[in-house]
Amino acid sequence: MSDASGPTGPAAGPVSIDLARERAESGIDVYLAELDTSLIGLAPVKARIAEIASLLLVSRVRERLGLATTKPTLHMSFTGNPGTGKTTVAKTMAEVLHRLGYIRTSRLITVSRDDLVGEYIGHTAPKTKEVLKRAMGGVLFIDEAYYLYRAENERDYGQEAIEILLQVMEDNRDDLVVILAGYADRMEHFFSSNPGFRSRMAHHIEFPDYSDRELVAIGELMLREQNYRLSPAAEATFAEYVALRRRQPHFANARSVRNALDRAKLRQAERLVNSGVVSVEALSTIEREDILVSRVFDDKQPES
Amino acid sequence: MRLTQGAFSYLPDLTDEQIEAQVNYCIDHGWAVNIEYTDDPHPRNTYWEMWGMPMFDLASARPVLDALQACREAFTNHYIRISASDSEKGWESLRLSFIAQRPAVEPGFQVVRSNGPGRQINYTTRSYATDQPPEQRYRDV
Numbered sequence: 524m525s526d527a528s529g530p531t532g533p534a535a536g537p538v539s540i541d542l543a544r545e546r547a548e549s550g551i552d553v554y555l556a557e558l559d560t561s562l563i564g565l566a567p568v569k570a571r572i573a574e575i576a577s578l579l580l581v582s583r584v585r586e587r588l589g590l591a592t593t594k595p596t597l598h599m600s601f602t603g604n605p606g607t608g609k610t611t612v613a614k615t616m617a618e619v620l621h622r623l624g625y626i627r628t629s630r631l632i633t634v635s636r637d638d639l640v641g642e643y644i645g646h647t648a649p650k651t652k653e654v655l656k657r658a659m660g661g662v663l664f665i666d667e668a669y670y671l672y673r674a675e676n677e678r679d680y681g682q683e684a685i686e687i688l689l690q691v692m693e694d695n696r697d698d699l700v701v702i703l704a705g706y707a708d709r710m711e712h713f714f715s716s717n718p719g720f721r722s723r724m725a726h727h728i729e730f731p732d733y734s735d736r737e738l739v740a741i742g743e744l745m746l747r748e749q750n751y752r753l754s755p756a757a758e759a760t761f762a763e764y765v766a767l768r769r770r771q772p773h774f775a776n777a778r779s780v781r782n783a784l785d786r787a788k789l790r791q792a793e794r795l796v797n798s799g800v801v802s803v804e805a806l807s808t809i810e811r812e813d814i815l816v817s818r819v820f821d822d823k824q825p826e827s
Numbered sequence: 828m829r830l831t832q833g834a835f836s837y838l839p840d841l842t843d844e845q846i847e848a849q850v851n852y853c854i855d856h857g858w859a860v861n862i863e864y865t866d867d868p869h870p871r872n873t874y875w876e877m878w879g880m881p882m883f884d885l886a887s888a889r890p891v892l893d894a895l896q897a898c899r900e901a902f903t904n905h906y907i908r909i910s911a912s913d914s915e916k917g918w919e920s921l922r923l924s925f926i927a928q929r930p931a932v933e934p935g936f937q938v939v940r941s942n943g944p945g946r947q948i949n950y951t952t953r954s955y956a957t958d959q960p961p962e963q964r965y966r967d968v
């Protein structure tokens with residue numbers, strides 16, 4: 524096939540490029556396949572990640588051939604309710620961007636308003652800059668980014684952090700990817716009040732709530748990763764649990780599932796310890812009663 | 828007289844690209860990176876002034892290069908060095924140090940010989956530059 528590492532410049536370069544080989548050599552497909560099995564659902568999100576991977580692959584080749592002038596901008600916003608996988612996908616995104624050579628490391632620094640904004644005059648700039656120094660070469664994930672902006676207080680120090688962030692996002696395109704995350708409606712409001720941010724976002728990715736079926740599958744996956752499983756009876760109860768839990772306050776998608784399973788493991792452990800000699804099988808099995816005692820099945824308030 | 832201190836000092840001055848590569852080497856080893864400057868190049872002047880705090884836990888050379896640029900702008904005619912310290916053993920120990928800027932003209936050192944009792948001779952070196960008070964050393968010639 525053509526030699527892509529020849530002299531650069533459009534005129535002197537090769538006639539064709541074997542993108543399939545480029546792709547295979549990057550190892551990205553193996554990673555994306557792993558991702559597909561380790562994250563339930565999220566089809567639109569996975570499609571966007573694959574798209575970004577293709578874009579980076581092509582832009583890397585273009586750069587090598589002297590066709591690209593600048594690297595693509597990759598700042599993004601992730602919007603969705605709590606527990607829909609935003610933080611988890613951000614980690615994945617850092618890994619993908621690193622594997623395709625866009626950032627030097629797969630480091631992900633997660634911050635919120637308090638990590639960036641100071642408490643007195645002159646405190647914010649050094650604080651924000653310190654975070655940025657550590658984040659460069661990786662991904663800076665700003666959770667609930669809209670708290671940086673407080674419309675009701677025009678002297679709020681958040682504004683200073685916003686200005687520094689905008690500056691760095693503009694200057695250091697190649698060294699840092701910023702991901703803003705939070706609820707869709709508040710993020711929308713934040714972008715309307717801070718158009719500078721919106722215009723620097725290359726991708727807006729939405730994280731829909733999971734269906735009951737997906738939540739059950741996520742729960743089963745979480746258990747499998749820890750060498751637990753649901754007994755057949757517990758499976759049906761868990762599906763009921765998920766449907767009920769969704770209608771109660773403070774529902775947080777996959778996070779509620781994780782919390783529910785953590786509590787089920789506690790109850791299982793207590794049940795086992797109280798029963799003396801148990802089979803090895805039983806050590807890994809969550810039974811119906813471990814789930815059924817949850818307050819979600821009462822008419823009372825849900826647990827935590 | 829060209830000052831030779833730290834690593835690479837017998838080589839031509841490092842380009843910014845080479846400096847970046849060295850900084851990447853440091854941060855890939857997890858070392859903290861410092862920028863220091865002085866106008867007193869005596870070899871026994873171990874502790875130069877620090878430009879900002881040491882930079883810990885970096886993933887990109889960019890913050891170091893930005894700080895170096897700012898330091899160069901503030902001290903156009905000083906020596907600037909980049910040093911890296913490793914805390915792996917539980918204390919910070921110097922792993923690498925190299926010059927990243929030097930004054931345009933380096934007047935060098937004088938060897939001073941003084942006669943002691945019994946015709947014993949003591950030697951010492953002094954830098955010509957430090958004849959001048961701090962603000963007046965290495966002024967553009």
Ligand SMILES: Nc1ncnc2c1ncn2[C@@H]1O[C@H](COP(=O)(O)OP(=O)(O)O)[C@@H](O)[C@H]1O
Nearest residue numbers: 561562563605606607608609610611741777778
């Ligand atoms: N699609 C998914 N498949 C498997 N586990 C998931 C999925 N989405 C979220 N999780 C798990 O749910 C928990 C909460 O997800 P997180 O990424 O923190 O959500 P968010 O940041 O949107 O609040 C994490 O433990 C994560 O591993």
Ligand SMILES: [Mg+2]
Nearest residue numbers: 606609610666
């Ligand atoms: Mg989160």
